[in-house]
Amino acid sequence: MTKKFSEIYREISFEEIEEKWENVNKPINVYIHSPFCKSICKFCYYKGTLFNQQEYERYYDKYLPKLIEMYKDILEKKEIKTWFFGGGTPSLLDTQRLEKLFSSLPNFKQRGEKTFELHPAFWSMEQLDILKKYNFDNVIIGIQTFDQETLKNQNRIPATFEEIKKITEELKKRNIRVSYDIIGFLNDKEDDRKILRSDLELAYELNPDEITVQTHYDYKEKYDEFLIQDVLTSSLYLSGEYLSLSEILKIKSEGQINKFDSNFLKEEFKSLKTMRFFKEELSKKMQNFEIFKFIKGMDEVLTSENDLLSMAGHVDPVLGIGSYKNKLKNTFSNLNSNEHYVEINYDNNPKFYMVLEHDFFREMQKLLEIIKKVGPPPRGVKFNFENQIPTKDGNTIYQRPFLIKYNIFYDYLFYDENHKKEIQEYMNKLSQEIEIYSNNH
């Protein structure tokens, strides 16, 4: 059942927000939003706002500077762990405005790990120089796929292999780490498997520091298993140099390279939606998600008890700055585990709304108690937490994957009879425990 906007949000003044930030004692992660895109890719979960010169100028020359000024005290006083420039398409920013933006952030050059999202069809050498000048650490290149036909079908402005090669080389010259975003199964066809394999081959050839592979959200349930098999097998035999998470390390050390079966997945796989591959020589710090933890925390579908526990236990503070007419995904801020707010901007005037769903974490804790009792789920059983929040017009619903409502789902398709039985038994046990729990509370 969808609730009304007013049941979920309470408008809050900026003074109150400032006061709340005063009480946050941890280092914070700052997200700065670039709303515009030159075309709206069909697959996109974030759906930027279609570029319009006038709106663009108003946003970067008036709206964002005003907000940064409002947050100035907080940005000056707090320890800043990470800065993330995401969107939309931050790399649409022209060099003058980019410089102006960076120089308006207090002590920006000297503080925090810095990451910038770059659309490979929109970038310039001067832009990379500015990133270097301001000590950027990471650039994420949105490749999605090298397959030009797929990009066209998805209404995405394409970039060629050669262009991506060039950007990668230029970033490396400047000592900036390069991360690639790849999405699998964009066409919903059997061919997708071939495309994904070839995308990985091409990506490895360019030797980035990190590759993130995701299933297209809409199809994730259907393709998780394929993704695991395709991505892991190809990564293992294509390149000994890249490591995925600890799983690959483990399989390698046990010499089970061709074996993709239940046991290690069951215990080891934490999130099936996203897989990250790191260069071997990268520091331990990076492999442990220290750098990209912020991204992970912002937007992850949770699939294991450990993930749930870490989410429930500590949500890193996130200060989200900037938004423009996005019905699907408002810019949000996390003050702590229980307090979140969003910034909404339809007329170049920011409005702030506290999210009132405090019960979520309690609900999540309850389910965690039950899961702990029943034990870790077998492969094929997933817990997906998401909220559905209506926008102000009451019609459109956007989702933030890690809040509010949970679904438990399981999938029989891929398993043998024994494993199906295991899933069934687990589900029965879980329902019993949920019932006992509900009767006692």
Ligand SMILES: C[S@@+](CC[C@H](N)C(=O)[O-])C[C@H]1O[C@@H](n2cnc3c(N)ncnc32)[C@H](O)[C@@H]1O
């Ligand atoms: C919001 S985009 C911003 C960067 C830039 N606009 C670009 O497209 O390169 C960040 C990343 O989100 C991922 N993404 C967007 N929609 C997705 C979807 N439906 N499923 C999986 N990943 C998605 C893409 O991999 C993309 O690189």
Ligand code: SF4
């Ligand atoms: S994938 Fe990037 S360019 Fe495409 S609509 Fe989403 S944010 Fe815009």
